Amino acid sequence: MANGYYLFSASVVERSKQSAVAMSAYRSDESLYSERDGLTKKYKAHSVKPESFILKPSHAPDWTLDREKLWNSVEKHDTTEKAQIARNVLLGLPNNFSHEQQLELTKEFVQENFIDEGMVADVSIHRDEENNPHAHILLTMREIDEEGKWKNISKRMPKLDKEGNQVLKENGKPKTVSVKLNDWHKTETLVKWRSNWAEKLNEKSKEFEKDTTYSHESYEKQGKEIKPTNRLTREEYQFEEKVKAQHEKENTPYEPTTFYAKKNAEIKKYNEKFANVIHLEEYRTDKNLVQKIDKFTKQNVTSAESMKATKLLVNRVKGYVDFGVAQKLYNEFSDPRNKWNLKLEKEKSYLASERKVYSDLIDKFNEKPSYVEQFGYSQEGFKEEVKKDILKMKERETKFKAEFEKFDELRMASSISLKHQQDLLNTEFSIVYNAKYLNDFSYEEKHFAMDLLRKHNIILPKDLIKEEFTLREKEYDNTANQIPVWKQAKDTLTSIGIYERSIKRINRSRPEDLKDLKTEVVKLHTFKELKANYEKYINDIEPIINQQVSEIGFKKKQLESLTIQAKVAVLEEHSKLSETEKEQLNLKEFVSDVQEKFEEQAEQANEKKMQSSGNEKDIYQSISNNSQNISDGLFSVLNQLQHANDLSDSAEKGKGKKPFRRKMSDGREL
Structure with missing residues (x-):
């Protein structure tokens, strides 16, 4: 019930x-x-x-x-x-x-x-x-x-003492007390x-x-972990409703304002943790079982390597490390687009480019001493001057090496700790259930079952583990916080665009126009290497992008009409839809909406380009070109969709329909 x-x-x-x-x-x-x-x-x-x-x-x-x-x-x-x-x-x-x-x-x-x-x-x-x-x-x-x-x-x-005698005042009059009649x-x-x-x-x-x-008992007395909310007064309720309406009007997120409304928001957030386990309360067990499991697992000998790895991760997260945390950290450090890893990759490319520049300068100096003057060196003092710069570079290399070793140590620790937590999880699961069932469940499912025990003292029947796990799989999905592939691709394409513009700017500049030619040349080599690395990454993930766009409803021929930028734009716009909107998606209308958006974006960027100059003009030109390419690709898809509809209608009615006409942003047909 x-x-x-x-x-x-x-x-x-x-x-x-x-x-x-x-x-x-x-x-x-x-x-x-x-x-x-x-x-x-x-x-x-x-x-x-x-x-x-x-x-x-x-x-x-x-x-x-x-x-x-x-x-x-x-x-x-x-x-x-x-x-x-x-x-x-x-x-x-x-x-x-x-x-x-x-x-x-x-x-x-x-x-x-x-x-x-x-x-x-x-x-x-x-x-x-x-x-x-x-x-x-x-x-x-x-x-x-x-x-x-x-x-x-x-x-x-009359007020009476313990013996039943009348109590008197100081003036000798009898003392009386007020007694309620109900x-x-x-x-x-x-x-x-x-x-x-x-x-x-x-x-x-x-x-x-x-x-x-129904029960009048408090949730605590009923054995429930959820907390009751506070009922707002009519004035508080009406005020909160006005605040909500204002936020809806301004299309901004609503935040509670009054004291008890804020408290209720906190309670609601707290209760959400238990919303999915209320129906499992009949499977509650003795709290001492968790203590018994902990005592048993502590008796197991943990290798020095595992202890060291776990300690490193504990310091990293500033808290307890279990299977879920270890898996999340392992996924984080294994991700090639990890921000820390990307930072190290950039620093590595920059240092390699810098070493090459100094090597080339030394070779050129030996051939033609005057060559180094354009890089800010003197012919007479070049050897000492470049030696100082190389020493500074080596200091940065030492710092880079230390940071890389720290990253690599944590990456290795996440792998070792995950293996240790998997073994620990299997041991605990075997205690509660049976070792013969270990291979029947994934580590995530076993972690879910043990988590229910630790947090809520619930021992879920073996036959219900998979079913209940499916209901809250997202909660235990440690890849949920990973950046979607389309977002990784978009960020990478943005970086490629920045590198392209920077390379063009340096290449078209005269040496005498650059304030620090040496630094600019180092950047040029760095940007070329990073651009090549990022383009390779895009090539590696494009099949995944294609698969995800196909799942929306795009056919193979339609995919061929789209650039990688257009595919990423489609996935981004699709991610903004609600689950209901995705289920009821009309592909033609969706593509038309996205196409019109980027058509308008291209026009706006083009207008701003006409009002700009220098680097800002290049940026708007790049945005305009990119948006126009996306729009053109989607327009081609629209024509293919229209053609498919025409063929379908012709087959049914024996006649075609009016061909799809491209429209300007003001609605007029071209």
């Missing part, structure tokens, strides 16, 4: 802070006159008219069914500033109950717990929000007699009401054949 949403809250209404007449007017959507301040209380009507009624004890006079008379009488009787004039109760109603069922539930609970005890109850059921029906109950703090007089809440009684104020009574509400919910849920159960 599903766990239903339980809400019961109670508070006291103080005369100094609130008006019972005003509260009743607001909740019932009625206009009520307040004798206390001479004002008529009237508020903006709810979007759905409240279902309001008053319940009273059988002996109470009929005028108590008139809410204006009822609450004015209450406020006229209790006039002190500290007076408690009403009790406010809020009930959350099941949204899977019909309106009639909600009304029956509310009336029975109010009658049994409040009316039969002598209170008068002013009830308003609100259904403004479809998924949040609730009942506001305003209760009298005093009983009323048959003549319509409010009874005393307490009375003075138990409505007691914590035990509040707990009883909360329990009774849960019982009534379960009783009616069973009667109305609803597959839902």
Whole structure:
């Protein structure tokens, strides 16, 4: 059975802070006159008219069914500033109950717990929000007699000592104490009401054949790890709704503003960790089992190599290393597009280029000493000057070597640690299940099963491991944080474009126009080498790109019409779609939208190019060319799609359709 949403809250209404007449007017959507301040209380009507009624004890006079008379009488009787004039109760109603069922539930609970005890109850059921029906109950703090007089809440009684003797004041007069005449104020009574509400919910849920159960106990007492959220006041709720609407209007992400809304966001984030395991609570086990497993595995001898590797990774992540962390680090260091690895690759290329430049300079100097002057050296002091520069280069090489060794050490450590964690995982899994089942599950599935045990004390039946793992595979997918191939390709293509422009700029410059010819020549060699390496990487991953574009619906011939840049653009735009949009994708409309976007982008870049000069002009020219190439390729695909549609229509209807015409950004056909 599903766990239903339980809400019961109670508070006291103080005369100094609130008006019972005003509260009743607001909740019932009625206009009520307040004798206390001479004002008529009237508020903006709810979007759905409240279902309001008053319940009273059988002996109470009929005028108590008139809410204006009822609450004015209450406020006229209790006039002190500290007076408690009403009790406010809020009930959350099941949204899977019909309106009639909600009304029956509310009336029975109010009658049994409040009316039969002598209170008068002013009830308003609100259904403004479809998924949040609730009942506001305003209760009298005093009983009323048959003549319509409010009874005393307490009375003075003699104060007695432990032996039962009257306690006297200093002046000899008897001491008295105030004694409540009912138990409505007691914590035990509040707990009883909360329990009774849960019982009534379960009783009616069973009667109305609803597959839902309710509990008044805290989540902790129920053995649940999730936390309850805080109910917002109406003012807080309305304010948050305004903030949400403003963010939607501005197309910006919503962030909670009020204190309890922020707390609820934190609680929601916390509860998300347990959302997928609530239905598995029946498989909870003894918490000591985890301790027994830890004790057993610690007895296993760990190699010095594994200990060293794990310690390195612990320092790297500043925390505990298990199979999941080890696998994630292994994937990170094995990725050729790892940012650290790319940085080292660039530094390596730069140093190699620098060594070549110095070697060439020395050779050229031996042939023609004056040649080195254009690089900032003097003929007379060249040998000493270049020696100093080479020493500086060697210092950088030493630093590079140290950093590379550190990277390589961590890369090797991630491999060693992963192997160690796999062995450890197999040992733990064998303890809980059986060694003969080790090969039946992947390491990810075994890690998932052991993670459930460690975090939630749940031993999942062997037959359910694969099924439950599939439901939350993304959570345990340690490749999820890896950059998508299209994004890697896009970043690489951007770098290639930058290198191309830089190479062209240096090549077309005269030596005397360059501030530091030596540095520029080093850069030139570096950029050429990196560009070649990046182009090789693009060639290596293009088959993967082709496969992913094909999965969207592109045919082989259509792929041939697209450059690698166009394929990457298609994958990027496709990644922005929701899962529903992807399932319902109309390929022709999708391609048309992307084509128009890049057509417009090419025109905008071209306009900016006309207003620019120098390096900025080259950048806009590159953007314009790239966008136009993407647009042209997609336009060719559109024609192929249109042609395929024409052939299909001709086969069905015996006639063709109007050919696809290319349109300008303003909608006119070309």
